[in-house]
Amino acid sequence: MARFSPLFSGSSGNSYYIGSSEAGLLVDAGRSAKQLTEMLGRIEVQPQAIQAILVTHEHIDHVRGLRVFASRHKIPVFATTGTLRALEEQGISNGSFVCSSHEMQPFTCADFEITPFPTSHDCAEGCGYKVRYADGRTLAVATDLGYLSEEVKTQIIGCDFVVLESNHDVHMLRSGSYPYPLKQRILSDRGHLSNDVCAEYLPELAASGTTRFMLAHLSRENNTPELAYYRANRSLEKAGLHQNVDYLLGIAPEANMAAQSVLF
Numbered sequence: 001m002a003r004f005s006p007l008f009s010g011s012s013g014n015s016y017y018i019g020s021s022e023a024g025l026l027v028d029a030g031r032s033a034k035q036l037t038e039m040l041g042r043i044e045v046q047p048q049a050i051q052a053i054l055v056t057h058e059h060i061d062h063v064r065g066l067r068v069f070a071s072r073h074k075i076p077v078f079a080t081t082g083t084l085r086a087l088e089e090q091g092i093s094n095g096s097f098v099c100s101s102h103e104m105q106p107f108t109c110a111d112f113e114i115t116p117f118p119t120s121h122d123c124a125e126g127c128g129y130k131v132r133y134a135d136g137r138t139l140a141v142a143t144d145l146g147y148l149s150e151e152v153k154t155q156i157i158g159c160d161f162v163v164l165e166s167n168h169d170v171h172m173l174r175s176g177s178y179p180y181p182l183k184q185r186i187l188s189d190r191g192h193l194s195n196d197v198c199a200e201y202l203p204e205l206a207a208s209g210t211t212r213f214m215l216a217h218l219s220r221e222n223n224t225p226e227l228a229y230y231r232a233n234r235s236l237e238k239a240g241l242h243q244n245v246d247y248l249l250g251i252a253p254e255a256n257m258a259a260q261s262v263l264f
């Protein structure tokens with residue numbers, strides 16, 4: 001059995017650990033190398049255990065610590081060709097660590113079978129990841145998406161564990177203090193997933209066999225963990241499902257100070 005530990009989530013930085021104490025993967029490295037190392041320490045994982053860093057896209061909240069962390073610990077980095085090009089332009093990949101394009105094709109790394117899938121987001125070539133562990137259990141991470149495309153749904157459906165973006169409450173966003181163009185960007189098809197869209201899709205995932213959900217990439221300004229949780233739970237309960245019986249529901253904290261992990 002593998003475990004999933006959200007290290008950081010949200011606009012101040014994203015990074016997730018998947019694996020055992022001995023070997024695992026990092027999805028994104030959106031906080032400083034120092035903060036990543038500290039948080040890994042809390043979940044009792046040495047940086048040396050990380051076999052690869054899977055990058056979703058080049059936005060700074062996903063790659064802030066990438067260069068220092070990957071080069072310091074000599075960890076190979078995988079991303080799409082578009083993301084790698086953007087990282088080069090940003091001066092993040094500068095030859096100090098090994099980068100490979102997975103070209104949106106499945107690949108294997110240590111005990112993991114990894115399937116990237118495209119996401120609709122305002123970046124060069126974003127993707128999410130489905131990870132199959134050696135024992136056959138599957139987990140998908142899908143954040144930073146303007147909408148749930150068929151390509152995303154095809155990959156996340158049937159996964160044992162789904163980490164899905166629940167970025168904002170539409171009402172809070174519309175009535176909030178963000179400038180109009182930014183609101184439009186977030187609400188667009190290349191923006192972020194709202195609580196409503198996320199919640200409405202959960203029953204379908206549950207029907208496909210998903211038993212564990214984690215809501216991620218919550219906006220600090222336009223959402224609250226309580227609101228996202230309530231909306232998701234209500235949607236699942238309306239479908240006749242019962243929390244802690246049919247499914248487990250969690251929220252990826254902005255910083256996982258309590259060192260929570262979920263087994264899958």
Ligand SMILES: [Zn+2]
Nearest residue numbers: 057059121144
């Ligand atoms: Zn982004």
Ligand SMILES: [Zn+2]
Nearest residue numbers: 059061062144
């Ligand atoms: Zn992001």
